[in-house]
Amino acid sequence: MEPLMAVTIGILFATAIYMMLRRSIVKLVIGLMLLSNAANLLIFVTAGLTRGAPPLVPPGMSAPEGAVADPLPQALVLTAIVIAFGVLSFAVVLVRRAWEIVRADDLDKMKDTDT
Amino acid sequence: MPQIALPILIPLFAGAVSLVFWRSRGMQRFVAVAGTGSLLMTAFWLLATVNREGILVMHMGDWQAPFGISLVADLLGAIMVVLTGIIGFAVALYSLATTSRGHEAFGYFPLMHLLLAGVAGAFLTGDIFNLYVWFEVMLVASFALLILGSEKAQMEGAIKYVTLNLVSSVIFLVAVGLLYGMVGTLNMADIAQRIATLEDTGMVDVLAMMFMVAFGIKAAAFPLFFWLPASYHTPPVAVSALFAGLLTKVGVYALYRVFTLIFNQSPGYTHEILLWGAGLTMLSGVLGAAAQYEFRRILSFHIVSQIGYMILGLALFTPLAIIGGIFYIMHHIIVKTNLFLVSGIVRRLRGTYQLKQLGGLYRSHPWLAVLFLIPALSLAGVPPLSGFFAKFIVIRAGVEAEAWGVTFIALLVGLLTLYSMIKIWAEVFWKAAPEEGDVDPYPAVGQREMWLMTTPVVGLALCTLFIGLNAEPIYALAEASATELLDPSRYIEAVLGEGEEVMP
Numbered sequence: 001m002e003p004l005m006a007v008t009i010g011i012l013f014a015t016a017i018y019m020m021l022r023r024s025i026v027k028l029v030i031g032l033m034l035l036s037n038a039a040n041l042l043i044f045v046t047a048g049l050t051r052g053a054p055p056l057v058p059p060g061m062s063a064p065e066g067a068v069a070d071p072l073p074q075a076l077v078l079t080a081i082v083i084a085f086g087v088l089s090f091a092v093v094l095v096r097r098a099w100e101i102v103r104a105d106d107l108d109k110m111k112d113t114d115t
Numbered sequence: 116m117p118q119i120a121l122p123i124l125i126p127l128f129a130g131a132v133s134l135v136f137w138r139s140r141g142m143q144r145f146v147a148v149a150g151t152g153s154l155l156m157t158a159f160w161l162l163a164t165v166n167r168e169g170i171l172v173m174h175m176g177d178w179q180a181p182f183g184i185s186l187v188a189d190l191l192g193a194i195m196v197v198l199t200g201i202i203g204f205a206v207a208l209y210s211l212a213t214t215s216r217g218h219e220a221f222g223y224f225p226l227m228h229l230l231l232a233g234v235a236g237a238f239l240t241g242d243i244f245n246l247y248v249w250f251e252v253m254l255v256a257s258f259a260l261l262i263l264g265s266e267k268a269q270m271e272g273a274i275k276y277v278t279l280n281l282v283s284s285v286i287f288l289v290a291v292g293l294l295y296g297m298v299g300t301l302n303m304a305d306i307a308q309r310i311a312t313l314e315d316t317g318m319v320d321v322l323a324m325m326f327m328v329a330f331g332i333k334a335a336a337f338p339l340f341f342w343l344p345a346s347y348h349t350p351p352v353a354v355s356a357l358f359a360g361l362l363t364k365v366g367v368y369a370l371y372r373v374f375t376l377i378f379n380q381s382p383g384y385t386h387e388i389l390l391w392g393a394g395l396t397m398l399s400g401v402l403g404a405a406a407q408y409e410f411r412r413i414l415s416f417h418i419v420s421q422i423g424y425m426i427l428g429l430a431l432f433t434p435l436a437i438i439g440g441i442f443y444i445m446h447h448i449i450v451k452t453n454l455f456l457v458s459g460i461v462r463r464l465r466g467t468y469q470l471k472q473l474g475g476l477y478r479s480h481p482w483l484a485v486l487f488l489i490p491a492l493s494l495a496g497v498p499p500l501s502g503f504f505a506k507f508i509v510i511r512a513g514v515e516a517e518a519w520g521v522t523f524i525a526l527l528v529g530l531l532t533l534y535s536m537i538k539i540w541a542e543v544f545w546k547a548a549p550e551e552g553d554v555d556p557y558p559a560v561g562q563r564e565m566w567l568m569t570t571p572v573v574g575l576a577l578c579t580l581f582i583g584l585n586a587e588p589i590y591a592l593a594e595a596s597a598t599e600l601l602d603p604s605r606y607i608e609a610v611l612g613e614g615e616e617v618m619p
Contacts, residue, residue, distance in 0.1 A: 020282075025274060032281050039285045039292070046296030073295065076244055080288055083251045087284075090258055091277055097262070098270040110271040114345070 005045045012038035023107045025095045032091060036084035040077050047073045118161040119173045119186045122196045122235040125154045126203075130228030143224045144211055150228055151207040154235070155200030162193040166592070170599070170609035172241070180241070180610050181302035187241030187610055190596030191441060195238040195368055198448045201578065202360040203231045205571035209456055210353035212567035213463065218263050218351055226263075230256035230357065237365050241610055243291055244301045246369065250287065250333070254280055257362060260354045261346060272346030279342040283332035290325035297322070304610035307376045307603055316380060323378035323385045327392075330373065334366030336426055337395040340419045344403060347418070348411035348468070352459030355411060359418055360452035364444055367425045371440070374429060375600040382432050389430035394521040397423030401531040410458045410468040410543070413535055414451070417494065420528055421447050427525060428509050431516045437597035439508030442590065446493070446501040446582055453490040453575035457483070460568050461543060463560060470539065475548030484544045486569070489576045491540065493583065495533035501582035504590070 012034055019031030047070040055068040102110060129150025136142035165171055165188050175184045188196070207227065214223050233253030240246050262273045295301060297318065298309040310319060328339070335343040343363065347355055370389075378385055400420025407413045425447070428440020458468065460483060465473055477484045493500035496507075506529055513522035560568075582589050599605055 020278070028274075028278060032278065035282070035285050036288075039288045042289055043292035043295070046292045047299070048296075070299075072301075073292070076292070076295070079244070079248065083248070087251065087255060087258075087281060090255065091281070094258070094262065094270070094273055094277060097265060098274055101265065101267050101270050107274070110274065112268045112271050 001049045001051075002045060005041065005049070009038050009042050009045070012041065024105050025098065025107060026105060028107070029088070029091050029095050033088055036080075036088065040080050040084065043073050043080060044077045045073075118157060118164050119171050119188045119239060121157040122154060122161060122200070123186075123232055123239060125150060125157060126228040126232035126235065129154075130225045130232065133225045133228065134222075137222075140216070140219055143219065147207040147210070147224045147227065148204075151200070151203040151231065154231065155197075155204045158193075158197040158200035161188055162190075162197050165190055165193040166595070170606060172609050181300050181305035184245050185241040185302060185304075185610055186239050187304075187606070188239055189599050189606060189609075190592070191368070191371065191600060192238045194441070194445065194592065194596060195364070196235055198364075198445060199231060199234050199238065199361060201575075202357065202448060202452050203227075205452065205456070205575055206353050206357045206360075209356070209459070209568060209571045210351075212564045213353050213459055214351060215264075221263060223260070223263060223351075226256045226260050227357065230260065230361075234361050234365055238368060241303050242301050243294065243303050243306065246303075247284070247287055247291055250365070250369075251284060253362070253365065254284065257358060260357075261350050263350060263354065266349070269349040272349040276342045276346040279332055279339070283329050283339075286325055286332075287329035290322055290329060293325070294322055302610065303372070303376055304607040308607055308611070310377060311380065319378065320381060320384055323374070323381075324388075326373050326378070327370070327385065327389065330366045330369045331392065332366070333363065334370060334422055334426070335363050335396075335419050336366075336422060337392045337399060340396065340400070340422075343419060344412060344415045347415040348409060352411075352455060352462060356452045356455035356459070359414065359455050360448045363418055363422055364425075364448055367422060367444060370426065371429055371437075371600065375437070376603045376606060379603065386430050386432050389426055390518065390521055393423045393427035393430050394524045395423075396420065396426060397528040398524055401528045401535070404535045405531060405538075408470045408542075410461065410470060410473075410539065411455065412468075413470075413539060414454050414458065417532065417535065418451060420532065421451070421494070423528070424506065424509050424525065427513065427521055430521075431512050431518060433512055433516055434594075434597055434601055435508065435515060436512035437600055438590070438593045439505065439510075439512050441593040441596055442508055443505040445589065445593070446505040446579070449575050449578045449582070450490045450493050450502065453572060453579065454487075454494065456568075456572050456575070457487045457490070460572065461487075463568065470542035472549060473543045474546045475544075477544040484540075486572050486576055487544065488540065489579055491536040492533075493579045495536050496529045497533070499583050501579045501586075504583065504586045508590075 016031045016034035016038055019027045050069040053068045055064050055071045057064050129146050133143045133146045171188045173186045174180055230253055233249050233256060236249035237246055240249060258277055261276060262269050298306050300306055332339040347358055397420045400416050404413045404416035425440050425443050428436045462468055493502040496502040510522055510525050
């Protein structure tokens with residue numbers, strides 16, 4: 001399962017970077033979304049994928065028995081997804097406002113700040 | 116030990132209160148000053164306690180390290196929090212006079228508090244994922260502050276700023292994930308302990324490089340600094356000043372933390388790259404500034420070049436160099452914010468940042484010229500101001516380490532910094548105003564407004580003079596914190612050592 005995930009993540013990163021290298025700001029935002037999703041998936045896989053072994057502590061014991069899934073990466077991914085969602089919604093609104101003001105979907109036309 | 120959490124809680128609380136008083140301008144302004152003022156006082160309290168008792172640790176929710184999130188205040192963190200308090204207070208006072216009603220109506224003050232909370236959190240956390248979260252808190256607040264007003268230049272600057280900072284966050288996140296996969300912990304002290312026992316040092320170096328790139332983008336180090344001069348001159352001047360003082364320095368702080376505590380095994384590899392990065396950062400920043408004729412853009416490029424000195428201190432990795440780096444951070448945060456504040460006053464008086472259209476300010480406002488000259492000469496490193504000692508220690512460390520190349524660059528950059536500052540001095544203050552008919556077309560500045568703008572500038576100038584004329588105790592403070600940084604076992608013991616004790 002891990003090799004498949006690794007390849008998927010690699011493809012996601014490659015696609016994200018390709019999109020970000022385009023001149024259109026819309027594609028830039030799509031690239032950013034893919035990039036953060038790739039990072040989230042990567043964290044999810046880092047501690048290894050363990051199937052069918054939830055980290056539940058049996059009654060009367062203080063630690064789960066045997067090999068169980070690591071719950072921490074999932075908590076991290078949840079946090080990262082929430083943060084990425086907030087930040088990307090901002091980026092989408094920003095791109096829309098930028099288009100309204102600059103009237104261009106082309107990063108090469110955004111040279112006002114390079115005086 | 117409430118001191119550790121207070122510098123985070125106070126800005127969060129102040130931000131919440133000013134959100135409650137969304138429509139009451141007076142209340143928001145009062146909370147801004149009261150909140151940042153109490154942040155400054157608790158920061159001094161924290162520094163005094165850390166100085167007296169050593170590293171303070173607080174486990175959130177009483178989950179013992181390494182399982183819970185720990186807040187750790189060592190000397191470097193406490194110093195940075197004090198600087199955050201100083202800058203926050205100065206900028207809050209300054210924005211009372213300079214922020215327009217439109218900006219205030221769209222939540223300028225709540226965002227400022229949120230930004231300060233993020234910055235203080237990043238300085239105090241002992242958990243690497245928590246560091247990521249504070250970085251994001253800070254970033255989201257800075258995004259919103261950056262586009263406040265929605266001018267065309269702001270939008271264009273913001274797209275570059277947002278994109279590169281998001282990329283940096285993703286790299287940071289990936290690095291944290293991979294690090295967790297390798298050592299199975301997120302507590303920085305625990306990571307440091309476990310990474311030292313790993314055999315696969317090649318992978319550790321790869322991770323070190325990922326952290327270096329991630330924090331390098333935040334700190335605006337050499338090949339990754341382009342977002343900074345593209346965006347810092349676009350927002351309202353109080354926002355620029357706040358960003359200039361604090362944001363990049365959070366990146367520098369993270370570099371210091373990570374490369375002294377966690378990735379200290381192969382300095383021959385990682386710190387060598389940092390060294391050349393530092394040299395090129397200094398050089399490219401100062402050359403960029405030399406070509407500019409816009410007040411705030413010159414200052415923005417100088418942030419980049421000064422970041423180089425701080426990273427140089429870390430890269431040389433000798434005790435003296437680390438002392439120099441910390442001294443440099445202390446001096447730089449105050450001076451750079453002050454220069455931006457002065458540029459705001461100039462803009463208020465003459466209505467432009469373009470050096471070509473300015474002039475004659477020495478004749479009309481001699482006191483402002485003096486207030487500019489103090490931080491400007493300090494930035495260039497003229498004795499007896501703070502910048503002289505900062506540069507002197509770093510360069511002395513470079514000579515002792517026999518790193519001739521970067522030491523030469525550091526000296527050259529000092530000279531070019533002086534050139535840039537003299538350029539601003541000559542264009543803005545010394546030369547005659549360009550056109551007689553166009554001298555003062557802007558509404559006269561009221562007495563009260565002028566006082567509000569000048570007080571923080573005078574205060575920060577006094578800080579610069581204080582650091583410069585009273586360098587001995589500041590040096591001792593930097594020395595103590597460098598000793599702590601170079602002996603990570605003290606940090607690790609402070610966080611993990613008290614396993615059995617139950618915190619109140």
